[in-house]
Amino acid sequence: MVGVAGHQLFEPCAIGPVRLRNRTIRAAAFEGMAPGHRPSPALIAYHRAVAEGGVGMTTVAYAAVEQRGLSFPHQLWIRPEIVGELRGLTDAVHAAGAKASIQLGHCGNMAKAAVAGGRAIAPSGRFNLYGPTWPRAMDQGDIDRVVESFGRAVELAREAGFDAVEIHAGHGYLISQFLSPATNRRTDAYGGPLARRVRLLREVMARVTRAARGEVAVLVKTNMRDGFRGGIELAEGIAVARTLEQDGADALVLSGGFVSRAPMFILRGAMPTAVMSDGLTGPMRAMVRLFGPWLVRPVPFAENYFLADALAVMREVRLPLVYVGGAATRAAIDAALGRGFAAVALARALIREPAFVRKLAEEEGRTPDCDHCNYCAARIYTTTMACHHREPPPPRLRRALKIVEGA
Numbered sequence: 001m002v003g004v005a006g007h008q009l010f011e012p013c014a015i016g017p018v019r020l021r022n023r024t025i026r027a028a029a030f031e032g033m034a035p036g037h038r039p040s041p042a043l044i045a046y047h048r049a050v051a052e053g054g055v056g057m058t059t060v061a062y063a064a065v066e067q068r069g070l071s072f073p074h075q076l077w078i079r080p081e082i083v084g085e086l087r088g089l090t091d092a093v094h095a096a097g098a099k100a101s102i103q104l105g106h107c108g109n110m111a112k113a114a115v116a117g118g119r120a121i122a123p124s125g126r127f128n129l130y131g132p133t134w135p136r137a138m139d140q141g142d143i144d145r146v147v148e149s150f151g152r153a154v155e156l157a158r159e160a161g162f163d164a165v166e167i168h169a170g171h172g173y174l175i176s177q178f179l180s181p182a183t184n185r186r187t188d189a190y191g192g193p194l195a196r197r198v199r200l201l202r203e204v205m206a207r208v209t210r211a212a213r214g215e216v217a218v219l220v221k222t223n224m225r226d227g228f229r230g231g232i233e234l235a236e237g238i239a240v241a242r243t244l245e246q247d248g249a250d251a252l253v254l255s256g257g258f259v260s261r262a263p264m265f266i267l268r269g270a271m272p273t274a275v276m277s278d279g280l281t282g283p284m285r286a287m288v289r290l291f292g293p294w295l296v297r298p299v300p301f302a303e304n305y306f307l308a309d310a311l312a313v314m315r316e317v318r319l320p321l322v323y324v325g326g327a328a329t330r331a332a333i334d335a336a337l338g339r340g341f342a343a344v345a346l347a348r349a350l351i352r353e354p355a356f357v358r359k360l361a362e363e364e365g366r367t368p369d370c371d372h373c374n375y376c377a378a379r380i381y382t383t384t385m386a387c388h389h390r391e392p393p394p395p396r397l398r399r400a401l402k403i404v405e406g407a
Helices: 041-052 080-095 140-159 174-179 199-212 234-246 263-267 273-278 282-295 307-314 330-338 348-352 356-362 375-379 395-405
Strands: 013-015 018-020 024-026 057-064 099-105 164-169 217-225 251-256 321-324 343-346
Touching: 041 057, 041 080, 057 164, 080 099, 080 140, 099 140, 099 217, 140 164, 140 199, 164 174, 164 199, 174 199, 199 217, 199 234, 217 234, 217 307, 234 251, 234 307, 251 263, 251 307, 273 282, 273 375, 273 395, 307 321, 307 330, 330 343, 343 348, 348 356
Parallel strands: 024 057, 024 343, 057 099, 099 164, 164 217, 217 251, 251 321, 321 343
Antiparallel strands: 013 018
16 A cells, blocks of 8 residues: 555665665653663563564663663663663664664653652753652753763664664653743743753754764654643744754654643543552552542544644655654554655554564554553553553453543
């Protein structure tokens, strides 16, 4: 099947110096498979399975560029002592014919002191209920250290054999916190109008592109909208995209939403908060149980839910764009590729079926058996990513899950 006037799903795709065997990318959905902040056998096995399942490139998610950027004890932290272990992952992916990417980010005001080694940092020292954290406003020394950490992380990723990096500038993490007027209340050169709020991202891009040396593709995940009143809207999202094109990004992954203010704008559907709270303890467990349905409000799911905004960005830039958001069927994938997107990123479909891409090649009308209940997303706060179809939940959670499925 061919898109209307664009690309074919199973034709090769070039992103910067990297050539993919087809136009599918495993999106950077957090796996929760890095105990001790290092890659586990389960993480390697999962990405090997996705590669063997036919994807063009698989993305290892949510790797912190420094300890201060960590939120979870089972989150990856890229540092010299794990390069050899990461090389084992990239070797496994390459042996299966796919390319390997790693998402690099910093949690900012979402970082937890117990794992981050100190108080969270952010553009402004404002209370973050979702953490909950009360971060310290970053000074110039913090900013310079973070910029250097991103560059060093790219150098380590290149050493570990990754073909691409994805700089996480969306979803309300540190760079996104600087970009958003809702979380950036600074009055210095990094705050105020967008031209100043984008400064940290531009400094990161300068260091990252220098570290990549033209050998590693540099993708950037960026918000088109933050998804709540007072955040970034489409006009500023487009302006950020133009800036990234000027600053040397090889491709953009166009997304939206803010984990601390509009998390379901990212995923769509409802969140089974009973699953989210199940692995928590103490006050956090009680808070999520009591206030979770109010804090994590559902947003209706629809196929290709970011497509209209992404097309608006496409009209303003010329670099390759990766579509993400509700591309869960062959028809939805072809609709995005047919409009000219360079590739489509898949998340929940590949959690449900790691071999989904290969099955699409074998059976054109194939659809993943994913009901978008977000059980996989709710689990990651305390344990590993998993689909309830592949790893049935314990009896105490089945009722809550059915409520969400029937919503």
